[in-house]
Each structure stands twice: as structure tokens, then as C-alpha cells.
């Protein structure tokens with residue numbers, strides 16, 4: 001029985017871990033291509049989820065229409081944020097930029113609370129709630145959908161950075177902005193694009209979580225979970241972000257199991273990832289996948 | 298779309314730099330009235346010691362100066378008869394000028410193929426044409442095809458070949474090459490210069506070549522300029538420069554110690570009628 005509980009929790013860990021991975025990828029995307037540490041990453045989930053919720057519940061639009069509309073809105077939002085708030089900060093000290101993104105985070109949290117209130121608002125039911133049986137485990141269809149969406153997003157990212165023209169341009173910009181410009185790449189466009197993609201994909205994650213847990217300010221906690229994920233994986237590695245997200249998701253659930261079975265400390269699982277984070281950083285200061293400069297001999 | 302009618306009178310050079318002054322950080326005056334011309338289809342070399350302002354001249358042409366807080370504060374640069382001074386680098390790449398920066402500057406965490414595809418970033422003529430050109434580059438540099446790992450692990454010579462190949466991928470009208478021989482073994486220098494000559498011949502690409510290795514550069518160039526302390530000190534056709542006593546002594550001579558033109562009386566005499 002407890003073996004079954006463990007597998008169930010690990011499955012949950014896998015599902016939530018891939019979501020963390022997706023959000024962590026969005027964070028790394030911004031960090032890598034624009035060197036901005038975005039403390040407002042979690043708020044992108046929040047804004048995306050509220051936008052979609054509003055379109056469905058308040059504006060009464062069908063979900064299949066609201067969902068892409070949310071994307072368009074988030075794309076415009078990401079570009080506007082980059083152009084209006086972050087572009088003027090190019091060349092300013094890192095600490096100033098960090099202060100600004102922390103400010104953005106607080107601002108978006110308050111303004112969504114002001115507009116939508118502090119209560120949890122459920123999404124109208126889009127998927128059946130009845131759990132389905134997968135290899136003897138009970139899984140909610142919404143969770144399955146979340147897993148599928150996350151994996152699709154990851155494949156999409158991989159394709160984008162490996163094969164698309166703009167993806168290559170973003171990697172070149174991340175490598176060196178002057179080199180990118182010498183190739184005819186507009187660094188300004190790349191920056192705006194990084195924010196747009198990051199905002200859109202985070203919103204996707206926000207909607208997915210909102211459908212499972214309801215929409216509320218708690219969504220921005222995802223932004224906090226992303227830090228251990230990206231630091232474990234290495235701040236500048238997309239693969240690291242995915243692996244880091246998975247590790248954090250699994251750890252949380254494993255810690256919950258250990259706590260429930262033996263320790264009974266309660267809520268240990270929310271902090272466990274941070275302990276692991278400290279240990280990993282002591283062993284590998286650049287994270288598991290963080291890059292060192294290529295040295296030729 | 299048909300090619301626009303020839304914007305250029307036949308005798309007008311493809312690129313002309315007219316008496317430019319370049320300032321970094323608003324205060325550091327580096328180029329003090331530099332003029333040079335590059336005729337279509339020719340290889341022109343810009344020679345001079347370290348710190349003379351050669352790279353700065355190239356960056357002024359390619360617009361990359363702005364990325365280092367530099368600016369052309371006087372004079373003009375015209376390409377195909379149009380003013381391009383202080384335009385942004387994307388615009389200049391699209392006009393057909395591609396700079397291969399000093400130190401190759403390939404994207405180290407990408408493969409050769411990805412670097413080549415990046416070179417084609419500004420092109421709009423579709424995948425088939427680009428794949429075709431990748432094959433062409435591999436024809437010029439067969440050893441790049443065998444390298445499948447990250448470009449950062451290539452040897453210096455291979456990186457230089459990749460940097461030149463990447464420039465070709467943009468289908469430029471003109472390439473600005475900054476010290477391609479730097480850090481390469483004499484044998485590799487020979488190979489790279491052979492390819493440069495071939496490119497100019499096969500593809501009709503105009504080249505402005507910056508070098509410290511004057512001997513190699515003058516072998517492939519049609520025309521040369523010699524620069525010191527932000528000024529052009531001497532110019533002439535390849536044969537004139539090779540046979541010039543001062544150039545012989547200070548740039549081509551076997552003696553390791555290279556003195557400056559400035560300390561030279563005969564040079565000062567010549568300067569008057571330059």
C-alpha cells in the first residue's frame with residue numbers, strides 16, 4: 001500500500017516537475033538571452049491564468065478561443081514589458097535590474113489581487129474530473145494533459161533553438177551580442193522576442209495549473225520554485241532547467257512521503273528542495289549543467 | 298524583383314571612406330582623417346602596426362563601432378554611392394558588407410553547421426538556396442564538414458575557415474577581414490590566403506583585408522594602404538608598395554625590430570606629395 005502511495009507521489013512529482021521545468025526554461029530563456037534575472041516569472045503564470053479565466057468566465061468566450069487569445073495578449077505584454085521597462089535599463093548595474101524585476105513582481109501581484117480579488121476562482125470544467133487509471137495509478141485527466149503540454153513545450157523549445165532561424169539568432173545573442181550584431185541580428189528584436197516567448201509559455205503553464213488548482217495569487221509561488229530548479233540545473237542551461245524542475249518536483253513529493261510515513265513534521269516538503277539546492281551548490285557551484293567556458297588545449 | 302539599375306558609375310569605387318574621424322566614449326579620438334577606396338571585385342589591404350586603428354576603420358564601415366560606444370564624428374563612408382556612416386550593423390549587413398572580426402568570433406557553443414546557418418540570417422531566399430551555399434562552403438573548406446562537435450573545439454585555422462565560410466553564407470558583396478592570419482602557423486596562413494584569393498576570383502567578392510602580416514597580404518592584394526596612429530601614411534598599388542624601400546625595410550624586411558615611419562626623414566619628404 002505504501003509502495004503504491006510512493007509511486008503515486010512520484011508520479012505527481014513527475015507531473016509537477018515537468019511544469020516547474022517549463023517555467024524554469026522560460027526563466028533561463030530570459031536570463032540567457034538578455035542577462036536579466038526575472039523575479040517576476042511566477043507573475044507571468046498569474047497574469048496568463050487570470051487573463052484566460054477572465055475571457056472564459058467574465059467575457060463568456062469559449063475556451064478554444066480564449067486560450068489562443070491569452071497567448072496573443074501575453075506576447076504583446078511580454079514585448080511591451082521589455083520595451084518600456086527593461087530596454088531603458090540596458091547597461092545599468094545588474095542589481096538595479098534585479099530590483100526592477102522584484103518591483104514588477106510585487107506590482108503584478110497587487111494589481112491582480114486588486115482586479116480579481118484574493119479568492120481562488122475555479123476554471124469551468126474543461127476536462128472530466130473523474131480520475132483515469134494509468135498502470136494501476138489514479139491520475140486526473142487534467143494532470144495528464146499538463147504532462148502532455150509540458151512535454152510538447154519542451155520539444156517545441158528544442159526544435160526552436162536547434163532549427164529555427166530566430167532560435168539560432170537567440171543563441172548567438174546569448175553567446176555574444178557583438179557577434180550577433182556582426183551577423184546582422186537585431187539584438188533589440190531578440191530581447192523582445194525572449195520576453196514574449198517567456199511570457200507566452202509561462203502563461204500556458206499558468207492556465208494548466210489554474211485548471212487543476214483554480215486561479216489565485218498562489219500561482220506566483222511557481223516563480224519561487226523555479227529558483228531552486230534553475231540553480232540546480234545551472235542558470236544558463238535549458239536542459240538543466242528541465243532536469244532541475246524534475247528534481248525539485250520529485251523531491252517535494254518524496255519529502256512529503258518521508259514526512260507522512262516517519263517524520264510527521266508537516267510541510268517539510270515545501271522546503272526540502274532548498275536543502276538539496278544548498279548541497280548541490282556545495283558540490284557543483286555552477287549547477288549540474290552550468291556552462292564553463294570552452295578551453296582549447 | 299529586378300536588380301536596381303547600376304547605382305555606381307563604372308569608375309566609382311564600391312566603398313569609399315572619406316576623411317573620417319572616429320571617437321570612442323565621446324573623448325578618445327582614434328581615427329584622424331582616414332580616407333580609402335575599395336574598387337569592386339578587388340582585394341585592398343590595410344596594413345599597420347598594433348593599435349594603428351585598422352580594426353576601428355573596419356568597425357566604422359560595418360557599423361559595429363556603435364557596439365563599443367564609438368562614433369564617426371566627421372567625414373563620410375559611402376557604399377554603392379549611399380552614405381552608411383553610423384548606420385546600424387543589421388542595416389549594413391543587409392546592404393552586403395560583412396565583417397569577419399579579429400579573433401574569428403565564431404559561436405563556440407554551436408556546431409559548424411549552425412554557425413554557417415547563422416551566417417545566412419539576413420537572407421530571404423529560402424532553405425534550398427541556403428543548403429546549396431552550405432555545400433559550396435564545404436567545398437572550399439572540406440575539413441569543416443568532418444567536424445560535428447562544438448565549434449569552440451576547432452583548431453585556430455579551422456575557426457578562421459569557419460568564420461570566412463560563415464561570411465560567405467550571407468552572400469555579401471564585400472567582406473571586411475580583420476587579421477585572418479593571427480595566431481595561425483605559416484602553413485595555415487598560406488592555405489587561408491590561398492582561399493581568400495580564390496574567393497575573390499570565383500565569387501567576385503570585394504575584400505578589404507586588414508593584416509599585420511604585410512608580406513602575405515601584399516601577395517593577394519591589388520592595392521594597399523599603410524596606417525599608423527590613426528592616419529593613412531602611404532598608399533599604392535601592390536607592386537609600388539612591395540618595391541618601396543621603406544615598406545621593404547619596415548614591413549617586409551627580415552629584421553624583427555620594426556621602427557615607425559614617423560621617425561623617418563625620407564617618409565616626411567614623401568608625405569608632402571601623398
Ligand SMILES: Nc1ncnc2c1ncn2[C@@H]1O[C@H](COP(=O)(O)OP(=O)(O)O)[C@@H](O)[C@H]1O
Pocket residue numbers: 321322325327345346347348349350351352353354365
Ligand atoms: N572600444 C574601444 N574603446 C576605446 N578605445 C579603443 C577601443 N577600441 C580600440 N581603441 C583604441 O583605438 C586604437 C586603435 O585600436 P584598433 O583599431 O583596435 O587598432 P588595430 O586594429 O590597428 O590594432 C588603440 O589605441 C585602442 O586602444
Ligand SMILES: [Mg+2]
Pocket residue numbers: 351352353399475
Ligand atoms: Mg585590430
